[in-house]
Amino acid sequence: MSSVSRILATARPTLFSSVRAYSTSSAASEASTAAASSATEAAASSATGYYKVTQTRSLIGVPKSTIKVLKSLGLGRRIGRPVFQPHAPTAAGKILKVKELVKVENMSGTIPAEGYQRTRATKGYKVVGKMLP
Template sequence: MLPLASLRSCASSSARAQLRAFASAAPPSSTSAAESEPLTHFRITLRRSAISLPKNIKGTLVALGLHRRLQTVYHRHTPDIAGKILTVKELVSVANVPASAVRNKLEQRLERKAPRGYVVTGSKLHAEP
């Protein structure tokens, strides 16, 4: 039987090896244009509610512009934004995105909007006699 210390070292070395393999694996490519662009923004989505959390955590979420669950905001890579993300890291999910992937509030709403389901071919109100 192996001593407990050697089991821990084996487990940690195998975990390290898995992390190295994961890090060296190429990320799945979506488009070639997105890969060539530098990642300049954070896409931050609030995943967990801030109910019953301290005021400083709630204030950090407000400073990031997050007011409700599943809301997504975009911020440029800056040290102050990175610090705010670290403060609320358990509540948010963060992804690095290029500048072309940044969407404002209206663009996000239009992307979520369902298609009409019908097409207007003409109007009797605006028809010429």
């Protein structure tokens, strides 16, 4: 199992927690439905995270379909620039399609400020005002 597959597998909610909550008796069925709904809510709340996807390889010689997948992820402009994708099956499928070209990390909580940093360097000077009237 590759490292990308391992990261994607840890982000998926487990189905077994809701299956174990069900019981065969009718008296326990009402309690089990409440337990199952709380288990699915807990799985949904634990799934609120992000994949930090960073392009590590060039697109030279890559098929057009792979380039389209990278563009749909928000990559393809600069190598080393991170993009944050929510934990979702669509994002996981796209990442698996381009796993040789990217590095993936699991992030929980909100998107950190590094995702919004400027990519350009500072100018080195500051415009104070106009010299001509």
